[in-house]
Amino acid sequence: MPMAQTIDLDIRGQICPSCLLLTLKELNRHAAAIRGGGTEIVVTTDDRQATATIPSTADRMGFRTEVSRLDGGYRIRIFGTG
Amino acid sequence: MSTALTQQEALRYIRAKIDQLLGVMGTLPLRPEELDDATLLEIDPIGIIADSFHQVIAHLNETNHRLSLATGEIRTILDTLGAAVVVLDSNDRVEDCNRIAIEWFFGGAARETIIGQAANDVCACADAIADIRQIADRSSHNANLHGRDVQIVASKIFDENGRQAKTVMLFTDITVQKETERSLRLYSKIFRQVGEGILITDAETRIVEVNAAVSDILGYSREELIGAMPSSLKSGLHDQSFFAELWRQLNTHGRWRGEIFDRTRDGRVIPLLQTISAVRDGDGRISHYIAVMADISTIKERQARLDFLAHHDVLTELPNRLLFGDRLDHAIDRVRRDGDALALLFIDLDRFKNINDTLGHHVGDQLLIQASKRLKGLVRRADTVARLGGDEFVVLMENGASRDAADSLASKIIAAFKQPFLVGGNDVHIGCSIGIAIHPADGTDAITLLANADAAMYRAKDVGRDSR
Known part of the structure; x- marks a missing residue:
């Protein structure tokens, strides 16, 4: 299902825990919209550790994630379960 | 600071x-x-x-x-399940069990008194359950627990470290299934071993199953019969009305019973006593027909033999007094109606008693058999030769009988009986005396005619043997 709104968060150049903190900040801000199912955050990062910490934390908060490989980095899609 | x-x-x-x-x-x-x-x-x-x-x-x-909701949902499902569920931890303690398990294995105790307890302490069949836990592999095992046949599927649950944490065991009562299987095995054995042939067709009367007895009776193998129509076994001895009545009874009463002649594989026609029943499905439609058949050839032959013996002399196989009396009565009725005549020749063997006394009854019997054959060889096909008992024979002449014809036959008989009989390597000489009675001159009823023929025979014997 296409999302009504996709929030792109490019944090290339950052390393954990900054990656996690910046993602959480954005996630906290749009939590309700994401849970509702109409909004998603797409994180672009070149920090490999972020592909573990961000999905793990987002999962504990009740979000779903998808990690895919990009040229020279990673794409982490965070969306709601609704 | x-x-x-x-x-x-x-x-x-x-x-x-x-x-x-x-x-x-x-x-x-x-x-x-x-x-x-x-x-x-x-x-x-x-x-x-x-x-x-x-x-x-x-x-x-x-x-x-x-x-919490899911737990409640699972609890409800478990407790309404028709099977028993027991969850054991790795030390054989009961972690959970459902309502049926409490009833079957834990004597109806309160769940809270069971949970956490060693299975051995709360369940009489804990050892059997623990054995099954040891081999839990999701495949099913059958066991008898507390007199109940159960099918058990045991599944291991592992913790995050790959250690077996618990075992979920599902017990399904298969007592009814087992009883059904036992019944089916028994019915199968009966079907295979019963002496009567059982032939089953579908609603279109195509043969779907036969037992071994059908093959024994009809000579066809099971493979030859499956798919064939019973009409292929028709003997041709029954007309259309016979089968119309059979089907009328089947459709009206659901059953037909009777004798039917069928043709065997080698072309013989045999009598079968058959009961054909219509089997209906749950919607009342005929789904099958079942024919139970018995080959009654032997019974028929025995009946025919008994019937023959009731009306014939056992030794000579000539009509006996009973059958002769019947034929004489009919003959009298006919000649009264047609104005024809009939003649009775009463024949008594001469010196027969001497043969019996000197050469024995066995020779006497053989002599009677030969005498009867000789008599039959002298009369016409339409005439009746009967043995009334002992050495007394009688010939009933019909169709154009007259005193002259009777005299002529008597002369032939006397001449024939003057010839010796070869019995047991010996020539045996006897003779015979014959008395004749003619209807209506010497009587118009059976008793009078026989009495007069008998009296005439004695007069002839008085005159001298080999006379009439």
């Missing part, structure tokens, strides 16, 4: 607390070169993490709520 913190001390404290929280989040500590103090305060990591924790806790609460 001053209690006021310097800015550096406060920042170190904040960084330490942030690192502590990040540790809880499962990530690395915050390095100063990564985030300078000004940026640290600007992005407010503690606020971010606190908000995130708030969401984690909200998510946990929701998860717990869903888990």
